[in-house]
Amino acid sequence: MSHTIMDHVDVAIVGSGILGLAHALAAVKRGLRVAVFERSTAPMGASIRNFGMSLVTGQPPGIMLELAQQTRAAWLDLAPRANFSAREAGSLLFARSDAEHAVLEEFIADRAEQHGYDAMLLEGEQLAALYDGRFRHHRSALRGSQDLQLYSREAIPALVRYLQAQGVQFHFNALVKEAGDGRISSTAGEFRAEHTVVCAGHDYQTLFADRLGPMNLQVCRLQMLRAAAVEYFPLTHALMTGLSLPHYGAFADLPATAAVRAEIEAKTPALNRHGIHLLVSPTPYQEFVIGDSHHYGADAEPFNNEEVDQLLIGLAEDTLGVRLKVLERWQGVYGNKGPGPISLLAIDAHTTAVLLHTGIGMSVGLGLGERIIAAQVNGIALPDAIAGTSQSLLVPLSVPK
Numbered sequence: 001m002s003h004t005i006m007d008h009v010d011v012a013i014v015g016s017g018i019l020g021l022a023h024a025l026a027a028v029k030r031g032l033r034v035a036v037f038e039r040s041t042a043p044m045g046a047s048i049r050n051f052g053m054s055l056v057t058g059q060p061p062g063i064m065l066e067l068a069q070q071t072r073a074a075w076l077d078l079a080p081r082a083n084f085s086a087r088e089a090g091s092l093l094f095a096r097s098d099a100e101h102a103v104l105e106e107f108i109a110d111r112a113e114q115h116g117y118d119a120m121l122l123e124g125e126q127l128a129a130l131y132d133g134r135f136r137h138h139r140s141a142l143r144g145s146q147d148l149q150l151y152s153r154e155a156i157p158a159l160v161r162y163l164q165a166q167g168v169q170f171h172f173n174a175l176v177k178e179a180g181d182g183r184i185s186s187t188a189g190e191f192r193a194e195h196t197v198v199c200a201g202h203d204y205q206t207l208f209a210d211r212l213g214p215m216n217l218q219v220c221r222l223q224m225l226r227a228a229a230v231e232y233f234p235l236t237h238a239l240m241t242g243l244s245l246p247h248y249g250a251f252a253d254l255p256a257t258a259a260v261r262a263e264i265e266a267k268t269p270a271l272n273r274h275g276i277h278l279l280v281s282p283t284p285y286q287e288f289v290i291g292d293s294h295h296y297g298a299d300a301e302p303f304n305n306e307e308v309d310q311l312l313i314g315l316a317e318d319t320l321g322v323r324l325k326v327l328e329r330w331q332g333v334y335g336n337k338g339p340g341p342i343s344l345l346a347i348d349a350h351t352t353a354v355l356l357h358t359g360i361g362m363s364v365g366l367g368l369g370e371r372i373i374a375a376q377v378n379g380i381a382l383p384d385a386i387a388g389t390s391q392s393l394l395v396p397l398s399v400p401k
């Protein structure tokens with residue numbers, strides 16, 4: 001492999017988060033010359049701050065579910081080759097009340113089989129059998145067998161190393177100041193590309209601010225913790241509770257979910273005030289990534305609210321049945337409140353921007369990057385839910401013979 005800098009590539013990517021890496025992967029595997037530009041010294045954005053849940057079970061039926069299934073398959077293919085952990089234990093979503101249990105029953109009866117979710121409702125003996133009865137204090141559990149658990153702070157850098165070994169050129173410390181018409185102007189120099197894909201996450205100001213401004217995009221800020229159990233508890237499943245039911249598209253529109261919304265507001269309004277729903281991800285080191293809260297706005301406030309952390313720790317201790325010791329606290333930010341979950345913007349004939357408007361990049365990102373590059377290389381249309389009005393403006397990419 002040559003290590004000389006390619007100043008003219010087939011595909012230039014702005015951003016080394018999961019979306020940028022997904023497009024780089026899809027392009028390099030087709031034999032295209034690819035360069036990734038990242039302003040930081042390493043990926044530092046939403047993609048390393050998250051839970052690392054690749055969730056199939058939570059996605060609404062249709063294109064998002066398809067993308068999640070495709071992404072799951074891609075993670076499983078990549079993990080042994082790129083040397084990162086992708087746990088296949090699946091997820092457990094605990095119903096803590098009759099109202100939450102009713103949603104799980106409705107999901108299993110009406111939606112799971114019809115749309116191909118691989119999920120099962122556990123009650124009684126089956127619930128008691130999990131982890132020596134540790135979770136028997138819950139009403140029931142939905143086991144999502146297709147959900148994967150990654151450890152993003154390791155998986156994302158491992159993916160960068162894997163792509164480097166495949167010949168993708170990475171320019172870190174390289175802020176892209178302008179991109180368009182086949183030119184990239186960066187702090188690392190000027191480059192040319194047949195096509196540029198901008199995956200700049202929730203930065204709406206550096207590139208194409210004129211185009212993004214009128215979209216009135218927002219960001220969502222989340223408080224996160226890493227904690228260890230005071231006693232040994234080797235959890236392998238990703239955990240959620242009924243608090244997540246109103247937030248995930250697979251459940252949010254089910255009629256029974258209205259009662260869960262009302263119950264949360266009546267019993268624990270502070271959780272709603274901070275947009276808290278509990279997620280617990282096991283790390284490969286017998287620790288837990290715990291979150292999250294949701295605060296929305298044009299910018300992310302820098303100040304972590306201790307009340308939020310205490311609410312999260314209390315929920316996690318109740319759900320897990322263990323005392324926790326906090327090891328780390330941070331906040332993550334992702335793009336929010338767009339016209340749909342995904343925007344693909346055709347900036348010009350050589351430039352597209354891809355944005356997610358909800359927190360699902362680890363669950364759908366690899367599938368999305370693959371579909372966008374495949375559509376451009378093969379000159380085929382993308383589903384409207386992805387391409388929107390940019391469809392006719394996508395210019396085919398030619399692949400070397």
Ligand SMILES: Cc1cc2nc3c(=O)[nH]c(=O)nc-3n(C[C@H](O)[C@H](O)[C@H](O)COP(=O)(O)OP(=O)(O)OC[C@H]3O[C@@H](n4cnc5c(N)ncnc54)[C@H](O)[C@@H]3O)c2cc1C
Pocket residue numbers: 014015016017018019020037038039040042043044045046047048049050051052053054055174175176177199200201202203206207222224291292331332333334355356358359360361362363364
């Ligand atoms: C706390 C938290 C928990 C989450 N949990 C989950 C989860 O469990 N499962 C899930 O599916 N999703 C989850 N998400 C959502 C997921 O992390 C995001 O959807 C995803 O990471 C977005 O990827 P991205 O590549 O668009 O953005 P990012 O990862 O933010 O990457 C964008 C990159 O672009 C770079 N960049 C921006 N502008 C420029 C420029 N002009 N020049 C050069 N570089 C630039 C940035 O430095 C950054 O590295 C979570 C998000 C957060 C914040």
